[in-house]
Amino acid sequence: MLKEFKEFALKGNMVDLAIGVIIGGAFGRLVESIVADLMMPIIGLLTGGIDFSNLYLQLSGAPAPTLAAAREAGATIAYGNFITLLINFLIIAWVLFMVVKAMNRFKKKEAAADPTPAKEILILTEIRDLLAKDRSK
Numbered sequence: 578m579l580k581e582f583k584e585f586a587l588k589g590n591m592v593d594l595a596i597g598v599i600i601g602g603a604f605g606r607l608v609e610s611i612v613a614d615l616m617m618p619i620i621g622l623l624t625g626g627i628d629f630s631n632l633y634l635q636l637s638g639a640p641a642p643t644l645a646a647a648r649e650a651g652a653t654i655a656y657g658n659f660i661t662l663l664i665n666f667l668i669i670a671w672v673l674f675m676v677v678k679a680m681n682r683f684k685k686k687e688a689a690a691d692p693t694p695a696k697e698i699l700i701l702t703e704i705r706d707l708l709a710k711d712r713s714k
Contacts (some may be wrong), residue, residue: 605669612665632657
C-alpha cells in the first residue's frame with residue numbers, strides 16, 4: 578500500500594498540480610497587492626478619495642465609525658470588500674486570458690514552423706522518385 582501511495586503521490590500530474598497550486602497562491606497574493614496597493618488608491622483618487630475597503634452597510638447595532646466596529650456591533654454588509662475582491666477577480670481573469678491566448682499563439686507558431694516533412698516521408702519520396710525514374714528508362 579505504501580508503494581502504491583508513493584507511485585500515486587509522485588506521478589507527474591500530482592507534482593504538476595502541487596506546483597500549480599503553490600504558484601497560484603503566490604499569484605493570488607501578488608494580485609491582491611496590485612489591487613490594494615496600486616489600483617485602489619488610484620481608483621479612490623478618481624472617485625474623490627473613497628476608501629473602498631471601509632465601505633459598509635450596518636444592519637444592526639449602534640452606528641459605528643469603522644467597518645471593524647460595525648462588525649462587532651452586529652450584522653454588517655461590507656460591500657467595499659466585495660468591490661475590491663471583484664477587481665481582484667477581473668485582474669486574475671484578464672491575466673489568465675492573456676496567458677492562454679499567448680500559449681495558443683505559441684502553439685500555432687510551433688505547428689506552422691515545422692514544414693519539413695518527417696525523415697520517413699523524405700526517404701519514401703526518394704524511393705518513389707527512383708522507381709519512377711527506372712520505369713521511364
